[in-house]
Amino acid sequence: xxxxxxxxxxxxxxxxxxxxxxxxxxxxxxxxxxxxxxxxxxxxxxxxxxxxxxxxxxxxxxxxxxxxxxxxxxxxxxxxxxxxxxxxxxxxxxxxxxxxxxxxxxxxxxxxxxxxxxxxxxxxxxxxxxxxxxxxxxxxxxxxxxxxxxxxxxxxxxxxxxxxxxxxxxxxxxxxxxxxxxxxxxxxxxxxxxxxxxxxxxxxxxxxxxxxxxxxxxxxxxxxxxxxxxxxxxxxxxxxxxxxxxxxxxxxxxxxxxxxxxxxxxxxxxxxxxxxxxxxxxxxxxxxxxxxxxxxxxxxxxxxxxxxxxxxxxxxxxxxxxxxxxxxxxxxxxxxxxxxxxxxxxxxxxxxxxxxxxxxxxxxxxxxxxxxxxxxxxxxxxxxxxxxxxxxxxxxxxxxxxxxxxxxxxxxxxxxxxxxxxxxxxxxxxxxxxxxxxxxxxxxxxxxxxxxxxxxxxxxxxxxxxxxxxxxxxxxxxxxxxxxxxxxxxxxxxxxxxxxxxxxxxxxxxxxxxxxxxxx
Amino acid sequence: xxxxxxxxxxxxxxxxxxxxxxxxxxxxxxxxxxxxxxxxxxxxxxxxxxxxxxxxxxxxxxxxxxxxxxxxxxxxxxxxxxxxxxxxxxxxxxxxxxxxxxxxxxxxxxxxxxxxxxxxxxxxxxxxxxxxxxxxxxxxxxxxxxxxxxxxxxxxxxxxxxxxxxxxxxxxxxxxxxxxxxxxxxxxxxxxxxxxxxxxxxxxxxxxxxxxxxxxxxxxxxxxxxxxxxxxxxxxxxxxxxxxxxxxxxxxxxxxxxxxxxxxxxxxxxxxxxxxxxxxxxxxxxxxxxxxxxxxxxxxxxxxxxxxxxxxxxxxxxxxxxxxxxxxxxxxxxxxxxxxxxxxxxxxxxxxxxxxxxxxxxxxxxxxxxxxxxxxxxxxxxxxxxxxxxxxxx
Numbered sequence: 059x060x061x062x063x064x065x066x067x068x069x070x071x072x073x074x075x076x077x078x079x080x081x082x083x084x085x086x087x088x089x090x091x092x093x094x095x096x097x098x099x100x101x102x103x104x105x106x107x108x109x110x111x112x113x114x115x116x117x118x119x120x121x122x123x124x125x126x127x128x129x130x131x132x133x134x135x136x137x138x139x140x141x142x143x144x145x146x147x148x149x150x151x152x153x154x155x156x157x158x159x160x161x162x163x164x165x166x167x168x169x170x171x172x173x174x175x176x177x178x179x180x181x182x183x184x185x186x187x188x189x190x191x192x193x194x195x196x197x198x199x200x201x202x203x204x205x206x207x208x209x210x211x212x213x214x215x216x217x218x219x220x221x222x223x224x225x226x227x228x229x230x231x232x233x234x235x236x237x238x239x240x241x242x243x244x245x246x247x248x249x250x251x252x253x254x255x256x257x258x259x260x261x262x263x264x265x266x267x268x269x270x271x272x273x274x275x276x277x278x279x280x281x282x283x284x285x286x287x288x289x290x291x292x293x294x295x296x297x298x299x300x301x302x303x304x305x306x307x308x309x310x311x312x313x314x315x316x317x318x319x320x321x322x323x324x325x326x327x328x329x330x331x332x333x334x335x336x337x338x339x340x341x342x343x344x345x346x347x348x349x350x351x352x353x354x355x356x357x358x359x360x361x362x363x364x365x366x367x368x369x370x371x372x373x374x375x376x377x378x379x380x381x382x383x384x385x386x387x388x389x390x391x392x393x394x395x396x397x398x399x400x401x402x403x404x405x406x407x408x409x410x411x412x413x414x415x416x417x418x419x420x421x422x423x424x425x426x427x428x429x430x431x432x433x434x435x436x437x438x439x440x441x442x443x444x445x446x447x448x449x450x451x452x453x454x455x456x457x458x459x460x461x462x463x464x465x466x467x468x469x470x471x472x473x474x475x476x477x478x479x480x481x482x483x484x485x486x487x488x489x490x491x492x493x494x495x496x497x498x499x500x501x502x503x504x505x506x507x508x509x510x511x512x513x514x515x516x517x518x519x520x521x522x523x524x525x526x527x528x529x530x531x532x533x534x535x536x537x538x539x540x541x542x543x544x545x546x547x548x549x550x551x552x553x554x555x556x557x558x559x560x561x562x563x564x565x566x567x568x569x570x571x572x573x574x575x576x577x578x
Numbered sequence: 579x580x581x582x583x584x585x586x587x588x589x590x591x592x593x594x595x596x597x598x599x600x601x602x603x604x605x606x607x608x609x610x611x612x613x614x615x616x617x618x619x620x621x622x623x624x625x626x627x628x629x630x631x632x633x634x635x636x637x638x639x640x641x642x643x644x645x646x647x648x649x650x651x652x653x654x655x656x657x658x659x660x661x662x663x664x665x666x667x668x669x670x671x672x673x674x675x676x677x678x679x680x681x682x683x684x685x686x687x688x689x690x691x692x693x694x695x696x697x698x699x700x701x702x703x704x705x706x707x708x709x710x711x712x713x714x715x716x717x718x719x720x721x722x723x724x725x726x727x728x729x730x731x732x733x734x735x736x737x738x739x740x741x742x743x744x745x746x747x748x749x750x751x752x753x754x755x756x757x758x759x760x761x762x763x764x765x766x767x768x769x770x771x772x773x774x775x776x777x778x779x780x781x782x783x784x785x786x787x788x789x790x791x792x793x794x795x796x797x798x799x800x801x802x803x804x805x806x807x808x809x810x811x812x813x814x815x816x817x818x819x820x821x822x823x824x825x826x827x828x829x830x831x832x833x834x835x836x837x838x839x840x841x842x843x844x845x846x847x848x849x850x851x852x853x854x855x856x857x858x859x860x861x862x863x864x865x866x867x868x869x870x871x872x873x874x875x876x877x878x879x880x881x882x883x884x885x886x887x888x889x890x891x892x893x894x895x896x897x898x899x900x901x902x903x904x905x906x907x908x909x910x911x912x913x914x915x916x917x918x919x920x921x922x923x924x925x926x927x928x929x930x931x932x933x934x935x936x937x938x939x940x941x942x943x944x945x946x947x948x949x950x951x952x953x954x955x956x957x958x959x960x961x962x963x964x965x966x967x968x969x970x971x972x
Binding site for chain 2: 318319321322439455456485488509510527529545546547549550552
């Protein structure tokens with residue numbers, strides 16, 4: 059079986075396969091052009107009499123649970139990434155699979171982190187065939203070098219949810235780490251010894267997988283409430299000493315940047331939304347946890363205090379900063395799909411206005427409404443952008459896949475999507491003629507903010523006229539690019555092989571771009 | 579004669595810099611080893627830059643190692659030149675990058691100097707985007723921020739930076755070392771469109787005259803080079819007026835309180851009350867000499883409220899500007915120098931009265947029953963200018 063076959067040029071002008079890992083896929087047809095007509099798949103129908111009468115589904119070990127769940131060659135196993143770089147559970151699964159001699163598994167995490175690099179040996183030995191989800195760090199690098207048996211399949215957070223719900227990605231076994239659970243399998247991430255926040259990323263798996271295993275390090279007496287994961291969806295409960303290291307949830311990126319250039323970018327972004335009239339009472343916005351996004355939120359907060367403005371809602375990843383803002387009356391609600399730090403976790407647990415959200419509510423393109431559509435502004439980072447406002451967030455300019463795709467594509471649905479990036483990094487220009495990998499089509503990127511100026515997408519005539527006399531450094535993207543090229547010099551284009559190593563799926567399930575093998 | 583030498587910085591935390599090690603050999607031609615995080619993008623380019631620079635200096639045989647952390651061409655060129663000159667001190671030529679058009683702007687004697695951002699002369703990373711932060715001036719520092727072993731390397735880097743980086747209209751200042759090392763600095767940088775030379779640890783009129791004589795000796799062309807003596811000792815404070823009037827191209831007098839407090843044997847406090855005399859002397863001497871008075875730096879970069887209060891106080895004492903050691907301080911300094919509403923209203927009245935008098939051909943300006951003297955009009959115009967710059971008026 060060829061990893062990728064029958065390539066065609068899609069609507070974005072990218073050469074993409076129509077067969078991936080032996081399955082037929084649809085090439086990207088343009089933004090909002092593809093409407094599936096089929097019905098979503100329904101889960102396997104269970105019967106309660108097949109389960110213990112006392113509802114106690116505790117088994118002795120993860121190994122026993124996996125065996126009882128029928129782990130066998132070729133299955134798709136899913137995990138979530140709420141423990142981020144501190145997760146233990148995913149590594150255990152594939153160690154067990156290797157011990158049992160199982161082969162060709164597909165791992166479908168909501169995201170992978172450097173802590174998952176032990177899985178590389180299982181990719182090498184054939185225990186794991188390929189990964190579908192969000193790849194970064196050492197695993198991304200491994201895949202970039204064409205060493206994965208199958209083709210990597212990058213799906214946004216919302217795209218993953220959709221794929222699980224509509225049957226494109228069938229999960230055989232979902233293994234769900236929970237910081238607290240009861241014997242029935244009711245579970246959450248806010249109680250217990252090592253809480254991490256909402257379990258939003260794998261709720262869809264618990265509803266649709268053939269088998270769901272809850273792994274916890276804090277077993278509590280029935281009922282474990284809130285039951286974000288419902289015991290009725292769970293097959294087995296496993297109790298272990300520790301499911302992950304919560305200290306590694308908060309990484310260096312979840313602090314306000316100290317770099318003067320990045321602070322300037324954040325300040326420009328905040329001033330831009332003020333000038334454009336977006337920053338006003340009742341606004342809704344996504345305030346990410348990355349360095350620039352966090353600084354942006356901090357600047358927005360200052361303006362809010364000065365002008366006595368209150369937002370209606372903010373979407374996390376929530377941090378201490380967001381919680382402080384809510385407690386100081388700068389927003390009515392926080393919606394949270396991912397939590398960073400103990401202050402945010404306690405707020406989520408104790409404050410009814412700090413609401414856990416499901417990926418379905420916020421990001422799923424095939425939901426009947428989408429929270430991001432209501433967002434007045436979202437600020438994102440990027441590895442590369444180009445003069446047509448196309449954006450890349452997964453590969454570096456050398457073609458290596460080092461960053462997770464995350465919810466990047468899903469955020470493009472906001473009313474104003476801003477990408478805030480330095481115009482060059484280590485003499486490598488961030489603004490290109492054409493992005494190495496297309497992750498978000500330019501027509502959906504509204505504003506690019508750099509330390510050298512702000513470029514507004516020509517399609518957004520409303521934003522252009524609203525900010526015309528703002529005194530902000532609003533410039534043509536080509537003009538900024540010229541300045542940067544003059545500073546850095548024109549880089550040589552790295553040679554990439556024709557061999558495909560991964561594909562990027564668009565939010566609607568079509569194939570947007572192909573990632574090529576890196577030659578060293 | 580050292581045959582092997584290196585210049586520049588390399589390490590996991592270093593950005594936009596490189597370390598160049600050169601061993602001059604007698605045979606085997608030029609051998610270049612490049613370790614670079616941008617090798618895929620600029621590897622060939624860096625190798626060819628290195629070759630042409632070595633050819634320029636007439637080097638036929640050498641082992642060159644470049645450990646690069648994303649340095650730009652002007653940085654690499656300066657590091658190569660510095661390593662070469664360390665390895666062979668008979669080399670005297672200069673390898674000059676092209677002087678960019680955006681480096682050629684002029685300055686004026688009485689321009690605003692509210693903020694001036696210090697940039698360590700050995701750290702290219704901090705220089706590259708320094709112009710984006712809107713400081714009235716940037717200071718490329720060759721003195722206290724540069725380690726004694728790195729003086730020559732920093733001097734070449736600063737020279738190249740002055741020819742390359744767009745400081746976006748910020749006045750281009752260089753702080754030279756104390757004499758006699760300062761003379762070497764002048765020779766190297768004075769023809770690179772330096773707007774202002776800062777003279778450290780000034781204690782006498784003669785020091786300023788010596789520097790100025792040396793500048794005149796080496797300076798080509800007619801564009802002026804202004805001087806800003808820094809008073810940093812008890813003796814300097816006592817001689818402030820003679821220093822401020824030493825030459826006619828002095829534009830400001832400034833103060834360095836770290837050295838001053840050490841000199842008078844006290845610890846520098848947050849309120850700086852132990853420096854009250856020195857500050858008053860500098861302001862008074864500057865104003866008597868008809869030049870600007872610029873206050874010292876505020877060292878706690880995390881304390882923006884403290885900075886704001888400190889600058890308000892400096893402004894109340896008669897200072898026209900403040901030193902900055904972090905770009906985020908610039909905005910706060912500019913805000914603190916903004917006139918109060920009350921000052922603004924009065925300044926508007928005075929300038930309006932002046933305009934009316936001028937239109938009516940009257941020699942005397944009056945506001946109500948009061949006569950307004952020309953210096954008061956000038957001061958009012960200055961207040962309006964500050965207000966306009968700060969966005970208080972259009």
